[in-house]
Amino acid sequence: MNKPESEQDQKKQQTEHKQQNTTLIKKLVLAVFAMFGFGFALVPLYNVFCDVTGLNGKTNSTAAEYTADGIDTSRNIRVQFISHVTSGMPWKFYPITEEVTVHPGEIKLVKFYAKNNANKEIVGQAVPSISPGTAHSYFQKIECFCFNQQPLKAHQEVEMAVQFYIDADLPKDITTVTLSYTLFNVTEAVKASVIAKN
Amino acid sequence: MSTDVLTDHQAEHEDHDLHHEKMKGIKRWLYTTNHKDIGTLYLWFSFIMFLTGGALAMVIRMELFQPGLQIVEPDFFNQLTTVHGLIMVFGAIMPAFVGLANWMLPMMIGAPDMALPRLNNWSFWILPFAFAILLSSFFMESGAPNFGWTFYAPLSTTYSNGSTAFFVFAVHIMGISSIMGAINIVVTIMNLRAPGMTYMKMPLFVWTFFITAYLLIAVMPVLAGVVTMVLTDTYFGTSFFSAAGGGDPVMFQHIFWFFGHPEVYIMILPAFGVVSTTIPTFSRKKLFGYSSMVYATSSIALLSFIVWAHHMFTTGMPLAGELFFMYCTMLIAVPTGVKVFNWMATMWRGSLSFETPMLFSIAFVILFTIGGFSGLMLAMTPVDFQYHDTYFVVAHFHYVLVTGSLFSIYAGAYYWLPKWTGHMFNDTLSKWHFWCSLISVNVLFFPMHFLGLAGMPRRIPDYALQFADFNKIVSIGGFAFGLSQLIFLVIVIKCIRGGEKAPAKPWDGAEGLEWTVPSPAPYHTFSTPPKID
DSSP, X not given: OOOOSSHHHHHHHHXXXXXXXXXXXXXXXXXXXXXXXXXXXXXXXXXXXXXXXXXXXXOOSSOXXXXXXXXXXXXXXXXXXXXXXXXXXXXXXXXXXXXXXXXXXXXXXXXXXEEEOSSSOEEEEEEEEEESGGGTTTEEEEEEGGGSOEEEOTTOEEEEXXXXXXXXXSOTTOOEEEEEEEEEEOHHHHHHHHHHHO | OOOOOOOHXXXXXXXXXXXXXXXXXXXXXXXXXOHHHHHHHHHHHHHHHHHHHHHHHHHHHHHTTSSSOOSSOHHHHHHHHHHHHHIIIIIIIHHHHHHHHHHHHHHHHTOSSOSOHHHHHHHHHTHHHHHHHHHHGGGSSSOSOOSTTTTOTTTTTTTOOTTHHXXXXXXXXXXXXXXXXXXXXXXXXXXXXXXXXXXXXXXXXHHHHHHHHHHHHHHHHHHHHHHHHHHHHHHSOOOSSOGGGTOOHHHHHHHHHHHHHHHHHHTTHHHHHHHHHHHHHHHTSOOTTHHHHHHHHHHHHHHGGGOGGGGOGGGTOOHHHHHHHHHHHHHTHHHHHHHHHHHXXXXXXXXXXXXXXXXXXXXXXXXHHHHHHHHHHHHSHHHHHHHTTBHHHHHHHHHHIIIIIIHHHHHHHHHHHHHHHSBOOOHHHHHHHHHHHHHHHHHHHHHHHHHHHTTOBSSOSOOOGGGHHHHHHHHHHHHHHHHXXXXXXXXXXXXXXXXXXXXXXXXXXXXXXXXXXXXXXXSSOOSSOOOOO
């Protein structure tokens, strides 16, 4: 056993120890906060990652401009439409045209039917998703009811339009794409944000 | 490591000389900054939580004893499975390991105490509040959280009941406690080792806690982040996980499992440390392949960050993602295999003796390996589509957590009980505890494999008739296992109260600084650091 030789030595050692501890603790606490931040940074990172790879079939959420040069009549692509109404959403909602066949580059317009079955105004938000996910960057919506929230008065019914085209670069192995719309009730959320704004 | 056994006289002298008196009564425990006291608190707390979580499991098994709804409502059943999981993970296994760390780390590295004693006190004493909050939600009108311990969105956001805020704050407190404990462990190991104890001379037990502490620091904040998102999604109108507002529920699973998979290793790496201490002792040989053990543990820790999505194979990942996560997961079998073979090589041609800690350690090696193999099966993407969310998964993680982590904690507890209490434990009773546990745990969890393969889903209060026989067997095993754990309580209480006097080193093959101090370990040890050659 080697005891520190004098009290002075002991004190010196103690202060050294304390300093060592403080720097290490600072680093570790910093790491904790950095990882807490990283947890939140995963949210935008996830979206960027999905955008780049098209993993979860998110299509464009704002209007795309028509940039295709010409129509590729050699290919026929089946485009299917499906709809899904979430629980707590008292609407009838379905595609009027369930399937169309298009050539890449061709602009097509299809309509969806929606009716509010409730006795009060309901605001709906449709969220699109495409399958296979790899087609997400080739399916361009020029106009879509999903770009905006849709308020419907009690028992009001409407036809809502989607205008789209498919890029000619669509991978050759894709012959069918399915566009799915999930309809959510966002009435409460809209009310809350209106109250928050005022 | 050549330090002489301190005589009782010396120990008394040190005790008297350097430190203030112990406080009496409850204040001793409330205000204590002594690593041994805090270790004891952690261990008792985890055992109480283990019995609490176990009681919930007993109700689950009672309900599943027969098909049909017997004694609880489906919603309450979901609350039981959720709180059972949360308590066992955050209340039983993790605090038990922190308790072992508190007791043994300073003594193993020749330090007088943990580096941050007051932080240590705090990190323990916030834990009872966390679990009081969580358990109190059982008495709320809406009941306890019912979305499973994994709290997948939107179950925990859109469809959660009124106690979600309680759940979130309880998890926050548990996380803060773990993070503070982890910081303390890292600082202690890095700054308080006795002179001459280089990193590669540290006992493997110390190494595994060192690596585990880093894992905790890296992932507990992510858990805190994800529960915060759940909180704001539920109560403050954000849409991290709500598709209606532009969020994504699948993202919840990614963030959760980014925490969740390293968390799995947080609960098993210290177990590796414990059995790497006990097996050499009772084999009377040095640990085979010490440095390979260190590197294997580190590589398991690193790999744990890139395998999380194997929990999510059925969420509709692209093939490339599934293959990546499948291969990375299988890669973990390599360092784990290194460890298992090292333990076997340590036992090979050793002069083995089968004291209770060794029995639990050998059972650990065999049964943990079974759990590891079923994990490997789950790692294969194509078959995971069949096994996903079935009782096969339940069997898998109970093999690694009960016969893995829990058995290693028992091995460690029996191994160091003489050091902690100064008495030998009752050998006959401890053998009863071991054999009853070993047999009943297999009756309890092994048939779950078959149930899962036959298609019984997990987290359901009722099931199809063809699963009835196996469920009855599982339940009987469950009750037997639950009762067997009470033997341990009796053993510990008897051991504290008296018994054969334990020498400083009750196991003749044991090595390490903790055996150089008398039994029971004096309140203050290594006030002067020992010299390591």
